[in-house]
Amino acid sequence: MAKYIVKRVLAMLLTLFVVVSLTFFLVHAIPGDPLASMAKALPQQTREAYYARYGLDKPVFEQYVLYMKNLLRLDLGSSLKFAGRSVGGTIASTAPISGLVGGIALLIGTAVGVLLGILAALNKGKWPDQVIRVVAILGTTIPVFVLISLFQLFFAVKMGWLPSSGWGKPIHLVMPVMVMCIGTIATYSRYVRTSMLETLDQDYVLTARAKGLSEFKIVTRHVLRNSLMPAVTIFVSSMVGIFTGAFITEQMFSIPGIGFYYITSINQRDYTMVMGTTVFYAVLFIVMQMVLDIIYTLIDPRIRVAGGK
Amino acid sequence: MDRILNVENLQVSFHTYAGEVRAVRGVSFELGRGETLAFVGESGCGKTATAKAIMRLWKPPFVEIKSDSVVEYNGEDVMKMDKKRLQSLRGNDISMIFQDPMTSLNPTMTVGKQIMEGLQLHRGLNKAQAREEAINMLRMVKIPVPEKNVDSYPHQLSGGMRQRVMIAMALACQPSILIADEPTTALDVTIQAQVLDLLQELKTQLNTAIILVTHDLGVIANFADRVQVMYAGQVVERGTTKEIFNEAKHPYTWALLNSVPALATENKQELYALKGTPPDLILPLNHCPFAARCEYCMGICREQMPEETTLSGTHKVSCWLEHPNAPKVESFYDRRKK
Structure with missing residues (x-):
């Protein structure tokens, strides 16, 4: 029974990993980004500063690694839309x-x-x-x-x-x-x-x-x-x-x-x-x-x- | 003979979309205490329908037992019993085992509990006593390590063992009559013999009368005291096992006997098969039901239903060939001698 539970837990973690990875890349594959609509009106410098602040200027894969690292620490980050709200x-x-x-x-x-x-x-x-x-x-x-x-x-x-x-x-x-x-x-x-x-x-x-x-x-x-x-x-x-x-x-x-x-x-x-x-x-x-x-x-x-x- | 069961003019109909299927058409028979009676016939001849009707296991309105049917258990009319008496009859006075032990046991209940149910219900035992008795029953049907297997689930047991559990369950309350509906059909041949031997042994031990439903003549030869041959919902011939095997008079019985592969010296002869199919039971039938397949068929056979002719105290047959004016024909036995 113990062996069965260990096996199940490992399988669960693997499933979770696959789900999270897939969702990450799928979400980023949708055209547009969280700042797109608002950032248009901003001067370029300000815009870049915003993107840098949320890490959106980095390549997707780098963002992915960062996200997974945070996830391991059980940190889901904060909302990109509602300032100051943690997920x-x-x-x-x-x-x-x-x-x-x-x-x-x-x-x-x-x-x-x-x-x-x-x-x-x-x-x-x-x-x-x-x-x-x-x-x-x-x-x-x-x-x-x-x-x-x-x-x-x-x-x-x-x-x-x-x-x-x-x-x-x-x-x-x-x-x-x-x-x-x-x-x-x-x-x-x-x-x-x-x-x-x-x-x-x-x-x-x-x-x-x-x-x-x-x-x-x-x-x-x-x-x-x-x-x-x-x-x-x-x-x-x-x-x-x-x-x-x-x-x-x-x-x-x-x-x-x-x-x-x-x-x-x-x-x-x-x-x-x-x-x-x-x-x-x-x-x-x-x-x-x-x-x-x-x-x-x-x-x-x-x-x-x-x-x- | 002490009569325990008396059935007269039993008629069972299935109401289907196509119409009323008259599966059992006026079956009458008696059963003595401790006696074994076999029902034999091909599929759909009304063997099981008759057996289930005795315990009123058919559920209306789909299946109807006609009101003028008589089933008397120990002189008491089963057809007139109320719900409560019927429930106390089932499992206690008359019990039944079924063809397929794989599906006849509840998969989510231990076999012990399934045996205990009847004991608690009919004999008023408490849990501990019933469990003790269930273990005894399992020992009686030769289940190995009954103390442990009482807690087994059906899927943990083999087919033969499950049928033994069914037998233990059916005999737990020591009923006067056990109806065994093709108890060995779903088992392989070696296990069949074991189960039959067990039934035979328990029968003498408990003096239970048995109604054995089967299409296996080999089983009957070893096991039954009397046989009734059924065809299209009627009994066409009845007699002691000896009479049916050695002095049968009905062409259908001959055909059944002829279908048993003989341990011949040469295995080159073709196996006999009766041609044709039984009549459609939806249609009315007012002549001999076997006429269409009978090689001895005469004009009268297609016009009138033959009466049951008594040949000896036990041997009776419903066939026009027994009429005084009928021609003498060459029987199955005469042909076999050649």
Whole structure:
């Protein structure tokens, strides 16, 4: 097991290295640079001074080496666009906000989604299944910004129950969480329904029935655990998605999360910010992948690593 | 003979998009305590459908057991049992093992726990007692190091061992009837023999009646007391194993016997294969189902369903050749002598 973990950690570092290097060169390959739009108006001397200050006058490869060196010291640099703002500090202050909103939404969404999926599978073809199918289709097809506008119109403008946007009080969480839940519920209910139906057709379910178990026990003991694999698989990408995918939601509800900075920094060629957030996402994803593999082995003994028990 | 199971006019239909498939068409039979009865016939003849219907394992509405079917376990009508009684019947009075031990065990549960489930449910044992009993069962089916293998997952065991686990699971509550649905089909030949020997041994030990579903006549010869030959959802011939092997009267039974490769002196003769396919079970059938493939087919065979003729107390056959007016034909045995 120890050998396995060491191997995994080394592989993680290698992956991280590749991701960071690729992103670095890709970002620098985009035409334009962070200072281009503003620097045009400046006298040449001033302009050169600015480029020198941020190290942008050096060849790309030299910049790359410098960046990697800083990264080894866990220094992500400071923003090229917002003077005086460190990239690390920005991530540290915005990521937890996204994590809070997205995390609550993901937990509620997964719980409800899995339950609905089970309900749909057990009532295949009957009305609960039909209703859940419609909800799932609506949930996946309606764009988030349409949904948000409708929610704001109804809950804030018409009924006046909730603030239309803002941040700071617990009540500000309600609408964003509701909106973000819907997609999760839709996805999970479909996945769980499908895999549950597949499991219900397995021979060992018949064995369990022939043993005299009640339908309830058959589902809880034999079907559920064997149907949860797909749900666990998508859980990791949804967890990373909390930080990347909530961009529109954060924007429309004025939530100071990390999604906002990620997108704007790309548009503005804010090299250090793009790199910083990418490193953050990459680390998050790689760590989650590792967690996922551990969860797999807990659920399915067939995946258990050789030697480990 | 002490009768434990009585089945009368059992009819099972599958409702498919193409129409109603009448898979079992009025099957009747009895089973005595401790007796082994074999169902034999080719794929799709209703063997498994009959076996599963006895425990009402088919789920409506896709599969329908017709309301005038009678299944009596120990005098009690299985078709009228409520959910609770049915659950206590399954696994406790009647249990079943299936064809493919690779897929019949839950991959995410240890084999011990899977055996314990039935024990806790039907015999009210607590966890520790059930575990002890599960280990005993594993020892009984000759799983090596049962104390350790009780915590194994199915994927850690070989196919033969998994089928032994299935047997242990099915016999854990000492049911009166064990339904074995092609228990050796998915295993290789040496393992087949081991599993059958084990079943035979446990059967005498526990006095369990066995319904053996198979298409392997070799298995039947060694194992069964009585045989019923099924074709197109009906029993076409039934009798003791000896009668079916040595005095069979139905051309279909002859064809089955003829299909067994003989340990011939010369291995040059071609293997016999029955031509044609069984009738489509969606269509109504009001004449002998075997008529289209039968080389002895007469006019009446295509017009009317033959009645079951009793040849001896145990031997019965449904064939027009048994009619007093039917011509004498050369049987499978006469031909083999030549």
